[in-house]
Amino acid sequence: MRTYVLSMVVCVLLPRFELAVAAGGREALAAAPLALAPEIGREPLIGETSAAAEAHGVRAGLRLGEALARCPTLRLVTPDPAGVADAWETVVSALEGIGAAVETDRPGMAWFEEQGLRGLHGGSVESVISTTRRALVGGESRTGAGARVGAAPSRFAALAAAHRARARRPEIAPEKPAGLAAYLAPLPVSLLSSRGEVAALPEAFERFGIATLGELAKLSRAALADRFGNPGLLARDLALGRDTPLRPRVPTERLQEILELPEAALGQQLERALGMLIDRVLARPERRGRTVRAVVLSAALVGGGTWRSQLTFREALADPRRMRLALGGRLSELPAPADSLRLRVEAFGPPNGDQRSLLAEPAAIRRARLREAVRQTRAAAGPDAALRILAVDPDSRVPERRLALAPWEP
Known part of the structure; x- marks a missing residue:
């Protein structure tokens, strides 16, 4: 067997x-x-x-x-x-x-x-x-x-x-569900604050007198769903030792370039420094012709400490001009003058195979980018993230009847 x-x-x-x-x-x-x-x-x-x-x-x-x-x-x-x-x-x-x-x-x-x-x-x-x-x-x-x-x-x-x-001294919890629930029962509900979906619930539970995971697990699913919705059901499952499968990251190689800045570099100096970093990263042989999907722009500040900003491009690209446009706005978020700038590639895209038509019209390119932006927005925020307003009965005396919302398609 x-x-x-x-x-x-x-x-x-x-x-x-x-x-x-x-x-x-x-x-x-x-x-x-x-x-x-x-x-x-x-x-x-x-x-x-x-x-x-x-x-x-x-x-x-x-x-x-x-x-x-x-x-x-x-x-x-x-x-x-x-x-x-x-x-x-x-x-x-x-x-x-x-x-x-x-x-x-x-x-x-x-x-x-x-x-x-x-x-x-x-x-x-x-x-x-x-x-x-x-x-x-x-x-x-x-x-x-x-x-x-x-x-x-x-x-x-x-x-x-x-x-x-x-x-x-490492700690190993029981494997069986009953033993695991008993193991978690005396622990405080404040442990739930480490989980983003239910981070706001421990304070509310404590106001209701629910101090431990065991007390939370004894509540009925109906009562938790009625008061807290899906986060309440998830909190109860966590208290019983149930959870979703892991989503491990995909290990990738990371490229970075660092550029020392002159004293109190501002404005156009920062923009030129950013352009140099982008050109250096794209020229690295390790890139092997691949596009760039996500980058991290960071800086060492003059007065001590650092600043860091992560950006995921709308589409994987290897065009230095478009990268400068996307990253240039982040320079305005610098809280203080910087001693150095660093650009690191966090994720690569496919090889650069974006072969557009030689005679592609700007309007067609814009519509294609709008379609891609709408697709990504709906994937992140749901199908109702992009809607359009339709005039149904403009002469109606009831405001709700004059206009209606419908899915927007570019």
């Missing part, structure tokens, strides 16, 4: 990852109460906080004035989004180096299924976790040192196990 082994999901959790990178290492987190300063030009809300700051009641999302009132000795750390992205890419690459297909939606949290790795790394989930921990602390940067590793049959349960784990 053939035996099937249940696949487990491994979660790698690096708490306060963004703060640790910006502060220069995890050792700095224990020195004093720390918090990420608000980004320049945005709402004055602090970011991640250290354990010492949390002991004074300072939490991420507090307004700067309230945080300083609660902890006068709070030290603010300049955000470093570009450094965080680079450091997290090192961690994810280390996991992919052992053969893992990694899903990650934010720095500090990653998941992968371990069943396909058992034959490579010892034949058990424990051996896969041991290999994972060695890969994270290897290398010169040791970016993954201090990671918590948990394993469970689903994504959310693996994250809960990682929260209960310690740097030197």
